[in-house]
Amino acid sequence: MTTHENLPATTESAEAAAIEKAAAALPAHRPRRTDVDPKAARRAERQVAAMFLGSALMTVLFVVAFVAIPVDETVYIWGFGTVNASNIALGVTFGLAILLIGTGAIHWSKKLMNEKEEIQLRHPLASSDEEREAAVEAFQTYQADSGFTQRPIIRRSLLTAMVLFPIPMVVLLRDLGPLPGEVLRETLWEPGSRIVIDPTGRPVRPSDLALGGLISAMPADLPEVQEEEGNLNARAKAAIILVRMEPQEIVSQQGDNWDYGGILAFSKICTHVGCPIALYEQRTHHLLCPCHQSTFDLADSGNVVFGPAARRLPQLPITIDPEGFLVAVDGFAEPVGPSFWERGDA
């Protein structure tokens, strides 16, 4: 930006010639109506002023609307339906107050401001060779003064220190969270866990489930654990679905007789990236994940029949307890939810 101040006079006259040449090539400036007709100019002036005053009026109306309209007032507006009156009044007045300033300024510039196009020259961005050499020389002088290249011991030790010093900033992050350990392989389900309906918490009898039906369920102790831990972590792994089909419709299961009279229990968490799955097509026994459409065949071991999920839905072996309620025979045999590096085969 500072290069053209100190240019020699010859360059200056050459520049002036270049600008003149380009200016001669520019199309002739066509006068606007406002340039030749004072009436039109005055009209444009009034229009601009009207927009600015309109903006001021809208600002006043905004304050009025803010004070006068209760926050929960609704209003029916044709084409928009029933909407929040405060929101629409504030939005429209504030929006117009801002917009009119903009349109006014643009109208002003287009109709009334001097709109002669101007020409400026570009200059090569690269410095001259002398300047470059001078810069290199200056750097070398400073470099020699410091002795950076002549004293390798200092240089190398400095580099070592500089490479190492950010390490504490990384180490400090260690306590962001606990190490994974085995928790991704564990859920609340264990032998004898009672299956209850989510969210009512009512235990389930086999007869509660209609043929072809699907219900969401959880282990009976989940609400308690959730309360105790103060988070949803247990829920994110323990959620299951129960489906009931004719026993002869079951093609295969993940273990022998893991169903109870045609009732099957599967993890509700997709093995792709962990969305809960609940779109069930009872005729085909397919369960579809709404996030990325992984489809699992519940009649055939929960195997993947379509979509990006690579692993079957883990099945929970179930039976009934002496009181006739559904319970888990055992926990899940494989981790539920998305894959992870250490997961391996199971």
Added chain:
Amino acid sequence: MSATVKTAGKTAGWVDDRFTSSNFLKRNIGKVFPEHWSFMLGEIALYSFIVVMLSGVYLTLFFKPSMIELAYNGSYVPLKGVKMTEAYASTLNISFDIRGGLLMRQIHHWSALFFVAAISVHLLRVFFTGAFRKPRELNWVIGVGLLTMALLAGFAGYSLPDDLLSGTGLRIAQGIVLSLPLVGTYLSFFIFGGEFPGTDFISRLYAVHILVVPGLILALLTAHLMMVWYQKHTQFPGLGRTNDNVVGYPLLPIYMAKAGGFFFVVFGVITLISGLVTINPIWLYGPYTPDQVTAGSQPDWYIGWLEGSLRMMPNVEWVIFGYTLSWNILVPAVILPGLVFTVMAIYPWIEQWATGDKREHHLLDRPRNAPVRTSLGAMAVSFYVLLWIGGGNDLIASFFDMSINTITWFLRFAIFLVPPLVFVATKRICLGLQRRDRDKLLHGMETGNILRLPHGEFIEVHAPISDEEKAVLMAKPERTPLTMPEEIDENGVAMPGARGARLRAKLSNFYYADNIPLPTREELEAAEAHLRHEVEQAAPAMEEDRRLIPAHDGSVLHDPAIDK
């Protein structure tokens, strides 16, 4: 002297006493900016970012980034008594109990959508006109950085309210982190403070959303604008416009009034939309819980392409030596976006290397004059659009009553087949347009007037094109591909580096070989003479025709060229 000028003079004097600023001021208030509608796209991005910042600061005054569970007790009746996190409850509070809160929330969301959209279209403009070429490669890289940051800011922002939709998005993000080889599980535990969802994440994300990312955006944005200022804006070819000058309006007053006014227009339009159109009605989704989801869950538009790539990827997963490699997640959600942004960032150097073009470019390309670049861009756009369609495949399936499996299978093939077809078609179109430009220079404009000459021949009358158009067409750069180097020198010894040079020559051929050359000076002169002759020949007859043949609207056929 008016009071305004006096005050301005005084202020300038006060500043100059301290900063020697008069020279700087004199030079810069007259700085010339070229005008074109497409140059406003970047402005929209800048202005919507300012609106995002203003509305965002307001929201921080009321939003509570906390995952502490509480029972909702605000004025939104359907959720009364429902257990939810404080983050979600405070967002409901902003929407229902604070006057103007809903408006500010909607302004924040709408302006964020505008921000990403404007950046994307601005990026396409810069790409297709070749504005990224030397000396502006670094500014292009900064632009790509700004785009990534904008996506990150947007995703982090709509994840904060902790509603069912945003939580589902976070669950997917966590699933992607888990898929990373070696470090994924640990990273996920560190990010979430343990298992998903935990109780730490929202407050951590909040720091990222309101401090880290906006800070980076501000820094990059400042650098972006300073570079534009220093290197001066590019311009389209036209009369008097060359590679060595800038033609346009000075900063004061015209450009200031237009650009400043445009800020208010963008702000005003966003505010009006926010008052009239609901966006992200989180109260309808309910609080997040990891075991519920609604069908048809969709991310904000700019994340849609990644959602699509996740959906389209076949289910490939390997287990090697007891460790899991989830290609079904890594490829679409990690490798693909990584590649896309890397290729985008280094494209200026790819083209520079392939074409050997190391000159400074301040005059923009018309897209047709760089057919291969334009076709590569069109190919990338089609790739993006296909991914985006994939992200909405469930909506398309239910709307058109189609099988979602068929759509997905179609897309799995289309993603490989369609972009090359788009490349070929775009290149053909560009070359066709180049041919037409050459025709216009040689034969003028078709006037649509058919003339029968005395000896019975029918001709269509051509009129010379305007000087302005001629200047634009003649500004087409001549581009010759690099020549194929010899593999062995005159002594029969293999040339060092011959293979690289040959590859480069091939690439340069790929870029430039098919271009239609501009007419030579002789050709132009001959054509001009011919055109003059044709117009002269046609003039008397046309004069007669004008009286005889009424046009369909009752007026007479009229040719400005003959009127002269």
